[in-house]
Amino acid sequence: MTVAVVRFGGSNCDRDAVRALEHIGVDADIVWHEDGLPADVDGVVLPGGFSYGDYLRAGAMAAHSPIMDEVRDLAENGVPVLGVCNGAQIGCEASMTPGAFTTNASARFQCEHVTVRVERADTPWTAAYDEGDVVTLPIAHGEGRFEIGEDRYDDLVAEDRILFRYCDEDGNVTDDANPNGSRGNVAGILGERDTVAVLMPHPERATLPELGLTDGQGVLTAFA
Amino acid sequence: MTAYTATVTVRLKHGVLDPEAETTQQALERLGFDLEDLRSADRFEIDVEAADADDAADRAGEMADRLLANPTIHDYDVAVTEQE
Numbered sequence: 050m051t052v053a054v055v056r057f058g059g060s061n062c063d064r065d066a067v068r069a070l071e072h073i074g075v076d077a078d079i080v081w082h083e084d085g086l087p088a089d090v091d092g093v094v095l096p097g098g099f100s101y102g103d104y105l106r107a108g109a110m111a112a113h114s115p116i117m118d119e120v121r122d123l124a125e126n127g128v129p130v131l132g133v134c135n136g137a138q139i140g141c142e143a144s145m146t147p148g149a150f151t152t153n154a155s156a157r158f159q160c161e162h163v164t165v166r167v168e169r170a171d172t173p174w175t176a177a178y179d180e181g182d183v184v185t186l187p188i189a190h191g192e193g194r195f196e197i198g199e200d201r202y203d204d205l206v207a208e209d210r211i212l213f214r215y216c217d218e219d220g221n222v223t224d225d226a227n228p229n230g231s232r233g234n235v236a237g238i239l240g241e242r243d244t245v246a247v248l249m250p251h252p253e254r255a256t257l258p259e260l261g262l263t264d265g266q267g268v269l270t271a272f273a
Numbered sequence: 274m275t276a277y278t279a280t281v282t283v284r285l286k287h288g289v290l291d292p293e294a295e296t297t298q299q300a301l302e303r304l305g306f307d308l309e310d311l312r313s314a315d316r317f318e319i320d321v322e323a324a325d326a327d328d329a330a331d332r333a334g335e336m337a338d339r340l341l342a343n344p345t346i347h348d349y350d351v352a353v354t355e356q357e
Contacts, residue, residue, distance in 0.1 A: 149345040156292035
């Protein structure tokens with residue numbers, strides 16, 4: 050299994066993602082977006098950062114980079130694709146996942162640990178957890194508020210495509226536990242296939258034991 | 274062909290929270306201004322050579338659909354003027 054971690058100008062979690070994947074025994078390489086994907090790719094990570102300086106909207110420019118056509122083709126063939134933070138914004142801007150991540154309700158950049166509840170445990174990203182598990186992960190974003198029209202949100206719920214919701218330490222999904230004003234406390238969602246997921250929290254920053262938090266390992270084991 | 278400027282204005286859809294606008298409103302109020310509400314929008318001025326104003330508007334609208342606006346959260350409008 051070789052995972053391509055796509056580096057755009059302004060990506061800054063690409064090396065973290067590679068180190069975290071290698072730690073769990075997954076072969077991973079950084080791929081510069083202009084070079085296109087190698088032929089033997091078995092997974093794709095769209096890493097966090099500030100691609101294109103967040104010009105226009107976070108993720109909007111990278112979403113239209115030619116490599117995203119290749120990523121979309123792979124995703125449609127069932128290859129696992131994970132977007133984290135800026136990668137999540139890119140995934141939504143590229144319409145690989147529904148909704149949009151926009152300015153936090155606080156209008157501030159927020160860098161803190163949050164707790165999220167596992168809404169489904171029957172996906173590659175959450176097979177290591179049980180449904181209802183409370184997982185601690187770091188967030189670091191200014192535009193992480195999940196926004197989508199009310200009808201579309203109801204569809205997402207009906208289609209069971211919400212992967213993680215922000216919650217308190219006991220797993221209660223409350224307004225107080227919502228760090229950024231996301232609709233429905235949504236922290237992570239699935240694409241049309243369960244093999245495509247985006248989330249604002251950083252599992253790759255919660256994988257290496259020396260960083261003191263390893264709750265994110267389970268998400269990355271989708272690539273193992 | 275005629276030279277036109279197509280002005281695309283991109284706004285948040287009604288009901289979508291705009292924390293930046295709220296923060297700006299609060300800052301104005303701190304400066305002593307009295308206002309009821311404030312909305313923000315992005316404006317793009319696009320110079321194009323087009324057969325007529327409708328053609329220029331269509332092309333600018335396509336640009337808004339593809340990139341300038343995000344249909345999940347934005348509405349937009351296009352106004353076309355002939356360049357002098």
